[in-house]
Amino acid sequence: MIETPATAPSLEDPDMAHDPLRPLPLPSVRRLPLYLRYLKEVEAEGRESVSCTHIAEHLNLGSIQVRKDLALTDIVGRPKIGFETRALIEAIETFLGWNNTQEAFLVGVGSLGHALLGYGGFDEFGLSIVAAFDVAADKVGTKVHSKEVLPMEMFADLVQRMHINIGVLTVPAAAAQSVADLMVKSGMRAIWNFTPVKLTAPDTIVVEDVRMAASFAVLAKRLSDLLKRH
Amino acid sequence: MIETPATAPSLEDPDMAHDPLRPLPLPSVRRLPLYLRYLKEVEAEGRESVSCTHIAEHLNLGSIQVRKDLALTDIVGRPKIGFETRALIEAIETFLGWNNTQEAFLVGVGSLGHALLGYGGFDEFGLSIVAAFDVAADKVGTKVHSKEVLPMEMFADLVQRMHINIGVLTVPAAAAQSVADLMVKSGMRAIWNFTPVKLTAPDTIVVEDVRMAASFAVLAKRLSDLLKRH
Numbered sequence: 001m002i003e004t005p006a007t008a009p010s011l012e013d014p015d016m017a018h019d020p021l022r023p024l025p026l027p028s029v030r031r032l033p034l035y036l037r038y039l040k041e042v043e044a045e046g047r048e049s050v051s052c053t054h055i056a057e058h059l060n061l062g063s064i065q066v067r068k069d070l071a072l073t074d075i076v077g078r079p080k081i082g083f084e085t086r087a088l089i090e091a092i093e094t095f096l097g098w099n100n101t102q103e104a105f106l107v108g109v110g111s112l113g114h115a116l117l118g119y120g121g122f123d124e125f126g127l128s129i130v131a132a133f134d135v136a137a138d139k140v141g142t143k144v145h146s147k148e149v150l151p152m153e154m155f156a157d158l159v160q161r162m163h164i165n166i167g168v169l170t171v172p173a174a175a176a177q178s179v180a181d182l183m184v185k186s187g188m189r190a191i192w193n194f195t196p197v198k199l200t201a202p203d204t205i206v207v208e209d210v211r212m213a214a215s216f217a218v219l220a221k222r223l224s225d226l227l228k229r230h
Numbered sequence: 231m232i233e234t235p236a237t238a239p240s241l242e243d244p245d246m247a248h249d250p251l252r253p254l255p256l257p258s259v260r261r262l263p264l265y266l267r268y269l270k271e272v273e274a275e276g277r278e279s280v281s282c283t284h285i286a287e288h289l290n291l292g293s294i295q296v297r298k299d300l301a302l303t304d305i306v307g308r309p310k311i312g313f314e315t316r317a318l319i320e321a322i323e324t325f326l327g328w329n330n331t332q333e334a335f336l337v338g339v340g341s342l343g344h345a346l347l348g349y350g351g352f353d354e355f356g357l358s359i360v361a362a363f364d365v366a367a368d369k370v371g372t373k374v375h376s377k378e379v380l381p382m383e384m385f386a387d388l389v390q391r392m393h394i395n396i397g398v399l400t401v402p403a404a405a406a407q408s409v410a411d412l413m414v415k416s417g418m419r420a421i422w423n424f425t426p427v428k429l430t431a432p433d434t435i436v437v438e439d440v441r442m443a444a445s446f447a448v449l450a451k452r453l454s455d456l457l458k459r460h
Contacts, residue, residue, distance in 0.1 A: 029451050030444035034428055037403070037443075059428055096447050097454035111375075115345025121426070125446055145341075165453060173267065190453040192446065196351070198264055198289055206456055208449035212440060213267075214260035216355055216422065217326050219438035221259050223395060223420040224327035226436060 028069040029096075033125065034059055035070065036092050043085045051082030098126040104192070105164050107179050108171030109134040109149050112194055116170060118145035129168060131158065135175075152182075159186040166190045173197050180207075258299040259326075263355065264289055265300065266322050273315045281312030328356040334422070335394050337409050338401030339364040339379050342424055346400060348375035359398060361388065365405075382412075389416040396420045403427050410437075 038058060042050050052070065056063035070083070075091040077083045093099040106113055106129045116122075117132055132149045134140060140151045150158070158164070167183040169176060169191055176197035183191055190206040193199055196213045268288055272280050282300065286293035300313070305321040307313045323329040336343055336359045346352075347362055362379045364370060370381045380388070388394070397413040399406060399421055406427035413421055420436040423429055426443045 024448070024451060024455070026448055029448050030441065033426060033441075033443035033447050037426055060430055095451065097450045102450065102453075111345050111348035111350070114348075115341050118341035118344075120341070121442070122446075125443055125450070127446060127450075165457075166449070189456060190449055192449055196263060196267055198291075200290060204456070206449055206452040208445055208452070210440070210442060210445050211260065211263075213263035213351070213355055215438055215440050216352075216357060217263050217328075218254070218256055218259050219396070219420055219422055219436055220327045220332065220355070220357075221254060221325065222436040222438070223332075225254075226419060226434070227395070 025072065028072055031061070031069050032072075032092050032096060035066075036089065036098075037124075039085055039089045039092070043089065048085055049082050050085050050088070052077065054082070093126075096125070101126045101128050102166055103128050103130045103162070103164055104166035104168050105130065105155070105159065105188075106132045106168040106170060107134070107152075107155070107183070108169065108175070109136075109139050109144060110170060110172065113168075113170035114144055116168060116194070117147050127166070130162070130164070155182065156186040159183075159188055164188065166192060168192045168194070169199075170194045255302065258302055261291070261295075261299050262302075262322050262326060265296075266319065266328075267354075269315055269319045269322070273319065278315055279312050280315050280318070282307065284312070323356075326355070331356045331358050332396055333358050333360045333392070333394055334396035334398050335360065335385070335389065335418075336362045336398040336400060337364070337382075337385070337413070338399065338405070339366075339369050339374060340400060340402065343398075343400035344374055346398060346424070347377050357396070360392070360394070385412065386416040389413075389418055394418065396422060398422045398424070399429075400424045 035055060038055060039050065052066045053063045056066040070088070073091040073095040075083060075088055090099070104127060106116060109117070109132050113132065117129060122129065129147065132144060132147050133152050133155050134149050135152050139149045142149050165188055167188045167190070169179060169183070171179050173195050176193070176195040177199060180191055180193070180199045180201060184201055184205055190208070191199065191201065193207055193209045194212070196211065199207050201207050265285060268285060269280065282296045283293045286296040300318070303321040303325040305313060305318055320329070334357060336346060339347070339362050343362065347359060352359065359377065362374060362377050363382050363385050364379050365382050369379050372379050395418060397418045397420070399409060399413070401409050403425050406423070406425040407429060410421055410423070410429045410431060414431055414435055418435070420438070421429065421431065423437055423439045424442070426441065429437050431437050
């Protein structure tokens, strides 16, 4: 269940806090998990404060970039000291909505779906996949990493009853759009799309593509250019 | 390290193929797998030619964008007819280097590594994971989706003997940098990084991050903003 964070970003200084009505600076948002991971290491080492410069050096980023990225969360550092580690962690988690666990349903228990059900890394960003769905009779009723696989017939009803906002889409490409349509129709608000298909969805639905093929396309092309040069 | 530019660099001459010495227009490269998948459907339907407008409509993209993206591959369409479907498929595959199967080693047979070993979708882009490696004694010697899990001690020697260019990195975050260093030292040229760690590697090595956490950060933030508005 998702709850609205207690404090909305301040709108007094539009250059600092993020206004929800303005487009998100996506590259900055994408970097926030990197900061979060590092800050948790810093905290585990018992260091109570940390500077932008230090974060930038450790993560191999520019310090102005780091400062801008962190300003999104509306946190204010202190000269010469930097940020309090714990406060900065909480500010990023609040900004991303990761401090409240977000429940999701996964649809499509193929090899990728199977893996995501067992992937421990989601805890770190407060995502909990609470149930999985599949059309295959031989999968329905089995348990995968202690999560029961339910039949698609139960999907829409459970989405509504449990107020599940997020659908994790790991079906074969041919089924991607029709399952996405079902997610939207059932009342989900966000689709995390692991298929290679470009989904069509209403503007009121958040669709975020993981696009492994797109990532591999970049790798393959850069490798191919590199091997031509050397 | 790859950073997605906010906007695609404009191509001064849309008919000009990509010069390997100029920066890659990454958003365009990332879209090529989408075209490829759709063109294969078109071909399967027996349609021998296809227009930019048609592709654009089907994929919900602008037709000028599609034209620019496809111009990267140096293919020339014919007025009123468009592209020959087969020739366009081959042009994209050649551009991406996907027409030659690329062999890779995967390191880290946890839940994600396990899934990637069994993921059928890689065939489509000519990636073949030929062996897997792990440090855990209870995993070494087992088979995962018919691929043997080998001990890390054999890694460097096999990379060199088999001329494997690509390493798929699915180890826990704490081991990511040291395994990446080993990949580089063993002579690999590209690392497909599924860990959340920002790796440090020489400029002569291609590092492409899948960054599931970054993708989820965007989803969570957009969802959180959406729920505040409605």
